[in-house]
Every structure is written in C-alpha cells, then in structure tokens.
Amino acid sequence: MTESMVNLAGVTKSYGPVAALAGVDLDVARGELLAVLGPSGCGKTTLLRCLAGFERVDSGVVTVAGQRLAGDRVHVPPHRRRVAVVPQDGALFPHLSVADNVGYGLDRAARRGGRVEEVLALVGLDGYGGRMPHQLSGGQQQRVAVARALAPRPPLVLLDEPFSALDAQLRAELRVDVRRALHADGATAVLVTHDQGEALSMADAVAVMHAGRIVQCGTPAEVYRNPADPWVAGFVGDAVLLPATVDADVAVTPLGRLPLRGPAAGGIATVLIRPEQLRLAPTGGSAATVVRQDFHGHDALTTLRLADGTVLTARTLDEGVALPAGAQVGVTVRGPVRAYAEPA
Numbered sequence: 401m402t403e404s405m406v407n408l409a410g411v412t413k414s415y416g417p418v419a420a421l422a423g424v425d426l427d428v429a430r431g432e433l434l435a436v437l438g439p440s441g442c443g444k445t446t447l448l449r450c451l452a453g454f455e456r457v458d459s460g461v462v463t464v465a466g467q468r469l470a471g472d473r474v475h476v477p478p479h480r481r482r483v484a485v486v487p488q489d490g491a492l493f494p495h496l497s498v499a500d501n502v503g504y505g506l507d508r509a510a511r512r513g514g515r516v517e518e519v520l521a522l523v524g525l526d527g528y529g530g531r532m533p534h535q536l537s538g539g540q541q542q543r544v545a546v547a548r549a550l551a552p553r554p555p556l557v558l559l560d561e562p563f564s565a566l567d568a569q570l571r572a573e574l575r576v577d578v579r580r581a582l583h584a585d586g587a588t589a590v591l592v593t594h595d596q597g598e599a600l601s602m603a604d605a606v607a608v609m610h611a612g613r614i615v616q617c618g619t620p621a622e623v624y625r626n627p628a629d630p631w632v633a634g635f636v637g638d639a640v641l642l643p644a645t646v647d648a649d650v651a652v653t654p655l656g657r658l659p660l661r662g663p664a665a666g667g668i669a670t671v672l673i674r675p676e677q678l679r680l681a682p683t684g685g686s687a688a689t690v691v692r693q694d695f696h697g698h699d700a701l702t703t704l705r706l707a708d709g710t711v712l713t714a715r716t717l718d719e720g721v722a723l724p725a726g727a728q729v730g731v732t733v734r735g736p737v738r739a740y741a742e743p744a
C-alpha cells in the first residue's frame with residue numbers, strides 16, 4: 401500500500417454563511433502530485449490556505465507527514481509547518497539574487513552542500529544563481545519559485561495556479577518541466593488549478609472539487625473516462641450527454657444501441673459520450689445534419705443535429721475536408737459509453 405503523506409478528514413471552513421469547505425476528505429501519497437481541480441469559488445484556495453496554515457479549520461483534521469497540523473484545538477502556524485508554497489506570481493525577493501532566493505530557507509550546511517545548485521538544475525536554471533529576479537522572464541521566475549520551494553525538502557509543496565500569468569506555450573513547457581522536477585526530487589505536491597488540461601496532463605491524481613467538497617478523486621484517465629456524475633463529466637472535458645434507457649449492458653440512445661462501460665442500473669439514464677468517440681462518415685450510422693464546424697488546427701469540433709432534433713458535438717482530426725453547414729453525414733460511436741441512472 402502507498403504511504404499517505406497528507407490526509408484531510410472531514411475538514412470544514414466557513415466564511416459567515418458561506419461553507420467554503422463543506423467536509424473535505426483527501427489523501428495524498430508520498431511522492432505524488434495531486435491536482436485539486438474545480439470551478440471558481442468551489443473552495444480550492446481555501447483548501448490550500450488550510451493546508452498552509454493561513455486559515456484555521458472549523459472542524460476536521462489535517463495531517464502532514466504523520467504530524468497533526470490542524471484539528472482538535474491544534475493549529476500549527478504556517479512558519480512551523482514546513483509546507484512550501486509556490487504562489488501565482490512567484491513572489492521572489494526582488495533585492496536578492498536567484499541563489500539567495502533559493503537558499504533563503506536553508507541552513508548554512510545545506511547551502512554549502514550544493515542544494516541551491518541542485519534544485520536550480522532540476523528546474524532547468526543551471527548557472528542562473530547570480531542573476532537578479534528582474535533579469536529573468538516570467539517563466540524563469542516561476543522556475544526559481546519552484547526551486548525555492550523544493551530546496552529545504554519540505555514534506556509538502558503547494559502550488560497555487562502557478563502558471564496562470566504565463567502565455568499558453570510557456571505554460572505547456574513549464575508544466576512538463578515542473579512535473580519532472582517535482583518527481584525527480586521525490587516531492588509530495590498539491591497543485592490547485594481551474595484548468596482541466598493542466599490537471600489532466602500534470603498530475604498523478606486529480607481531486608475534482610465542487611461546492612466545498614471533493615466529488616471524485618482518481619487518476620487523470622479514471623476521472624476523464626469514468627466521471628462520477630454528469631457534472632464531473634462536463635467539467636473535466638467536453639461531454640455529449642444524451643437521454644437513454646438502459647437495458648442490461650446496452651444503452652438505447654438517439655444514436656442507437658450503445659455498449660456500456662461498467663455496470664449500470666436499468667431504466668431511464670443519461671449517457672456520456674466524449675466528442676472524440678463520435679465518428680463521421682458520408683453514410684452509415686445515424687443520419688445527421690451539420691450545423692457548424694469550428695476549426696482548431698489539429699482537430700475540429702462539428703456541431704450536428706440528428707433527425708429527432710438532438711444536437712451534439714463531434715471532435716474529429718483535421719483531414720482537410722471541411723463540412724459546410726447543411727451537409728448530411730452518418731454518425732457512429734466508437735467504444736463503450738458511461739450511463740448515469742436518473743435519480744428516482
């Protein structure tokens with residue numbers, strides 16, 4: 401069994417009438433990068449602040465590396481938690497060099513032992529120690545912030561939307577490099593983000609948060625392929641949700657009889673199809689009319705209307721064939737679909 405490094409049990413935190421955390425249970429294994437993913441206002445920042453110690457929890461227990469940090473009248477203050485935070489804007493000390501920023505939390509022995517150079521190399525900034533923060537790009541500053549967080553080998557690193565100020569290409573580059581640096585150093589980390597792509601591509605595990613609760617926690621593939629409910633399905637990716645009737649291991653839908661992924665209760669249900677599961681061909685399958693096609697470079701999203709009026713979106717690789725509005729196509733579904741029983 402994997403060893404738990406971070407554990408939250410029944411954590412609540414309210415601001416007046418607003419329950420920002422409405423009973424959060426969460427486990428992060430040693431060496432794991434967990435992303436907390438959720439829409440604006442769901443409580444991500446509050447969760448992070450409770451882990452860092454900037455907020456007191458109302459109830460529940462926070463344990464990191466076997467030490468109770470919060471709960472049952474315990475509140476270990478932030479500076480005694482050894483929990484490192486990488487903020488959105490890096491927040492480097494402007495008057496200190498890169499090396500001094502990174503070495504800030506280290507004792508003299510660790511500095512002399514080459515830890516500063518080691519973590520700078522991990523984040524791809526070998527040889528940058530003598531620069532001042534203003535001589536770095538935004539992306540490099542964030543790399544330094546990650547190196548500074550890693551330097552004292554804290555039991556937990558918190559990353560608060562660390563790439564939100566960067567442009568798309570830089571963000572993609574930093575995701576890969578920061579993930580690699582965290583893993584190479586064996587760090588346990590919690591990344592807070594509202595960006596689905598960021599969570600799915602970077603994290604070992606994704607905790608999806610909604611209205612102060614963790615509604616699903618699993619690997620990126622589990623959360624994407626097998627979302628706990630239609631809301632999660634729509635939040636972690638594009639979702640085609642269709643009405644259906646479940647009959648044994650088949651869902652009867654406007655796109656015909658589709659095999660189910662996993663067991664589902666019989667009766668009225670909603671089925672989830674990912675847009676990339678839909679295949680378009682000149683003929684065959686269910687007849688549909690093209691409403692619109694949005695070109696995205698490597699792929700295209702095609703909005704379709706079925707004969708019964710159902711509207712759905714297919715994601716297709718760009719094969720150089722544009723489908724004009726009004727074109728007739730046949731739609732088939734590749735692979736099994738997930739069904740959610742309608743609440744009685």
Ligand SMILES: Nc1ncnc2c1ncn2[C@@H]1O[C@H](COP(=O)(O)OP(=O)(O)OP(=O)(O)O)[C@@H](O)[C@H]1O
Pocket residue numbers: 415418419420438439440441442443444445446447594
């Ligand atoms: N200091 C505060 N005082 C009052 N209400 C607060 C305070 N901090 C957060 N809240 C409320 O608690 C809820 C959760 O806020 P939180 O900032 O944790 O969400 P979030 O998921 O981080 O959102 P975002 O992605 O927009 O930063 C929101 O309804 C917010 O308005």
